[in-house]
Amino acid sequence: LVQRIDPDGAEHFKSYDDKGRLTVEQDPLGAVTAYQYDEAGRLIALFPGDDEPTSYEHHNGFVRVVRRGEAVWKYQRNDQGDITRKTDPDGFVTDYSYNKHGQLTEVWYPDHSCQRLSWNDFGQRVEEKLPNGGVRRYRYDDLGRQVAREDEYGALTQYQWDSVGRLTQVVLPGGATRAYSYNPYGKITAEHDELGRVTRYEYADGLHLISRRINPDGTLLKYRYDNTRLLLTEIENEIGETYQLAYHANGLIQQETGFDGRRTGYTYDLNGHLLEKTEYGDDDSQLVTRYERDSAGRLVRKTLPDRSIVDYTYDRLGNLLSVDDGHWPLNYEYDIQNRLTAEHQGWGTLRYGYDHCGQLKSLRLPDNNRLVFQHDKGGHLATIELNGKTLTSHLFKSGREHQRQQGQLLSHYHYDDQGRLHTHALTQQEQRHYRRQYDYDKRGNLTRILDTRKGQHDYHYDPLDRLTRANHSQDLQERFAHDPAGNLLMQDRMGPGVIKGNRLLMQGDRHYDYDAFGNLLRERRGRAQQLVTEYRYDCQHRLITVTQPDGTHASYRYDPFGRRIAKTLNGQTTEFFWQGDTLIAEHSADHHRSYVYEPDSFRPLALLEGFGPEATKPFHYQLDHLGTPQELTNPNGEIVWSAHYRAYGQIAKLDVNTVNNPLRFQGQYFDQESGLHYNRHRYYNPDNGRYLTPDPVKLAGGLNGYQYVPNPTGWVDPLGLSANCPGNEKSKLHCNKSSEPEAPEASRSGAFRQAKSDAKIPTKQHPNPVFDAETGQIKQFKYIRMKDLQNNEILDTKGKPILTREYEYTREDGSKIVIQEHSAGHKFGASGGVGDQGAHFNLRPISNTRNGKLDGVKNHYNFEVKR
Structure with a gap:
């Protein structure tokens, strides 16, 4: 592939050397990323435009040293290429051990704590001993499906599956149950909660897209889609008011009209970054916010509707250095x-x-x-x-x-x-x-x-x-x-x-x-x-x-x-x-x-x-x-x-x-x-x-823009943006290691830890600090609007555009990946397949965070969220 032209006319170019190796990529706005190889065809340098390059040193065919700026990461490996020791730029060491099948069995962290993993003959993790002394255990049936999980507190959760591998019942610690019913296409048609109340789902004919959600009290939410790209165009709430969405040719949202009639319009550059947001008042007044970005897509200037300006500067590593509003x-x-x-x-x-x-x-x-x-x-x-x-x-x-x-x-x-x-x-x-x-x-x-x-x-x-x-x-x-x-x-x-x-x-x-x-x-x-x-x-x-x-x-x-x-x-x-x-x-x-x-x-x-x-x-x-x-x-x-x-x-x-x-x-x-x-x-x-x-x-x-939380005895909204139910576990993601098998009933923290483990990211490794242009914060994650293979915005199971967290990590070999969190799940595509998912995480390479794939990891790391 040397050229790709998107529906909006954006052109992407790629160049290769005489051995077919990618040497240059140019995005639609002219930003260039270059790659350099040694005689054996191994990548030895990456030049991301004006940013700091990354260099790689190899030994016996594997990356041994990674340098970027003044930072140096060093790696030791066994004969199979598995990393046995990682030394970070400050000289701190993490050691890894494996069994004869290449499965990770021990991780020794810089604080001398250890995590141990045990596997059965089928390659399934059956026990893990955490650095804090806790032990998790897992059981599977003859078909390899997880049927029980005992957490480090002794609480047992059990799972039942039907003959085609669909989860039909979850028995929670204490005996409460949740049950699920499906149509012939594998789509959930009913959810029975712990109190026996039923939420039902109906689907548009032939599309496998939710057309109606029938709540336990009998109220209805309705969803409508266009006839060509099957994008959500309208949500009708329980009292008949509608929220409407219109799209550009490339699938990005062009305008949304709220339940109260307020309109907001969006224009984008050829890389899909927001250029201009226009808010239309009830009195036809307009508030226009404009965004300027550098070649890496980072926000460098924001011009507000009152013409005041906010400027952002970065170093060559992409770290935010300053923000100035005057x-x-x-x-x-x-x-x-x-x-x-x-x-x-x-x-x-x-x-x-x-x-x-x-x-x-x-x-x-x-x-x-x-x-x-x-x-x-x-x-x-x-x-x-x-x-x-x-x-x-x-x-x-x-x-x-x-x-x-x-x-x-x-x-x-x-x-x-x-x-x-x-x-x-x-x-x-x-x-x-x-x-x-x-x-x-x-x-x-x-x-x-x-x-x-x-x-x-x-x-x-x-x-x-x-x-x-x-x-x-x-x-x-x-x-x-x-x-x-x-x-x-x-x-x-x-x-x-x-x-x-x-x-x-x-x-x-x-x-x-x-x-x-x-x-x-x-x-x-x-x-x-x-x-x-x-x-x-x-x-x-x-x-x-x-x-x-x-x-x-x-x-x-x-x-x-x-x-x-x-x-x-x-x-x-x-x-x-x-x-x-x-x-x-x-x-x-x-x-x-x-x-x-x-x-x-x-x-x-x-x-x-x-x-x-x-x-x-x-x-x-x-x-x-x-x-x-x-x-x-x-x-x-x-x-x-x-x-x-x-x-x-x-x-x-x-x-x-x-x-x-x-x-x-x-x-x-x-x-x-x-x-x-x-x-x-x-x-x-x-x-x-x-x-x-x-x-x-x-x-x-959420569907109600003025609501605080669904109920104030079990939910909070610390940011004034989106309610969440405080987690049951007080432990933090970076403090415990877990690789729970893929199952829709896994906890959020368990699924996150498993994703990190499969990507060979140590439990105690923090995400790279990033600047989140959506919220204007330096954080260990940023919010992004998720898109599908056709660059269309992905919607959750309630038809909402997903503004999701993305965590960036640097792996042992120096490569960067992201873990994308889809707590709300999503729904896209006409086949009822990969686009229709509940809450889960995805692993992506930094080079293609939209739909890139990583070797040796799962497509989805599912987990359950409390509703």
Whole structure:
């Protein structure tokens, strides 16, 4: 192949040497990648345009050394070519052992921890001993299908299959079951959940594409497609409103029209990168955002609708160096392994250090406080030190936290057979402070909390698992209803709720007005609606002012990534600093505080009051099953803040308020001046359980753009983008090794670990840090819109375009791969084959992340997500 012309006219060119080896590739915009070989035909150099080249040294036919910039990776191999030792650029070593069949049996990590794997005669993994001491076991039937899995906690999950290899039933730990029915083409027609409720699916004639989803309560979702490319063109929700999609010739979305009638148009360059986004208001006004990119496709300039400009710069390794919007500059530094070592925000700086396994070892905060993180051999957090003194200590058993020491207080955690928090007891010198017990139904919905401090809470749900009642022994009883489209209605409000296009127009005596783009503009209440709260937004739909009925005025500012960096109230400004998407510190003229979180999460661990090591006083968070602060305690064990919550996060009562705590649901910060919760990308109103503005990621966040979560007792939305159910396991992906067989019932973490294992990526190896242009963050993953073989956007089983996570890794031989996460599953193609998948991961080479293949790996690493 020397030339390919896409439907939109984009031309791709390839050149080869006289031996047929690819030497040059040119993309449609002229960017060139060159390849150089030795006399034996082995790749010895890769030149990616203007970026830093990569060179390879070979020995006995295998890559031995990989160099890029100043970084050097070294590899030792056995006679079969399997890597037996890897030395990273910092000199740390990982060793590998194999059996006579070439199967991996041991991995010794730089921290001297070991993982061991056992196999049966059919090449199936039957046991794995994790670095943390846990053991997983697997059983198979005579046809090689997994029929049972015992996790490291002793919980047994069993699987039943029909005669053609389709999963028909899952028996969960504790005995609850899920069952599946299929049509003759192998498509799921019915799902029976743990409570016996049935969700049914119907398919368009001859297309094997879902045409109707019939929910357990009888409501319907309908899907329609075009007649040529079979792309989803319309979704009709449960109340008859439609969401429409139109496409360019190359299959990229040209325009989407929401349930409320709002239109958004997109244009792309010849490489498929977004060039321009146009948002059309209800009043025919337009907001146009333009994007400029370098030859590697990286965003270098964004021009906003108000003509302000954001510039991005990178080094030759592709690391983001700076982002400048002219107001709050951001700058970054990296180590030899491309790990972030310094992050400069305004006047503050965060500095990072890493241990032998690449885990975060130290963090220096903007006020010069220093945190040191120690991990055990399973990769779990063992202690956190603040300026040389122990702040917290943690005891994990088989990857699950069982004890936590915070000052004089000791927490004891116990979990049920599905890994959900069952009890949390807090003691001091063997004297119990309080105890909380969490009970769940077979579906996993929280049904009761027994709290020795705050009484009993009982919860009830409808057939779609939406909360309908919350009974609190020490507070009022809450009642909720939902319209068929999932809009929450508070039953304790007088009068009907009026909703159109998922916009709440009226409830009780409150009337709501919106601007042309669906942002809440005004709330009117009281006699003759004379009490008016007004909201104003910038051209990126970020809230910039709130004016209360009494004239109180608050204003807000944001950095280039949309993180709130300042709020001004009554002439006093508070500035905010961030570590990725988590708020790390806030500072005003007379006050400074910092926040510490559990690793890789939004669950707060500690509040540090005061500026600098000499003035800082630590306080400890006590959380519920969702990670919501219930109490704040000092090192002596005294409660200094304690709250009673209502179901959707509104505080009914503060029974202790010696130290102010603004953190609420995960990722949320309470603004006293407005009653709102700042939730990273949006503002949440706990009074009505809704966001003020529609979801910026549109369908990727769900069908209802204003909904907080499906139910607030089991779900959180730390980013204000898309709800998730907090994982049952507290262990992190990089801390445990697993290679669970491919089965739709595997856990997400198990499937992820298996994908890493099959790609020969050590468990403790972190993803390469990347800049995510969708969210504007430096992360260990980025969001991308997935496409099929024909460059069409892939849709999930609900017809939503998939904005999915992509993790990039450098393998032992120096090659780069990505692991793509499809948590929502997807549906494309007419055959009902590979395009129709539930939740899974894919492995792809970096050279073709759309549909490239890797040798020796599975097509899909399936897993189950809680609905």
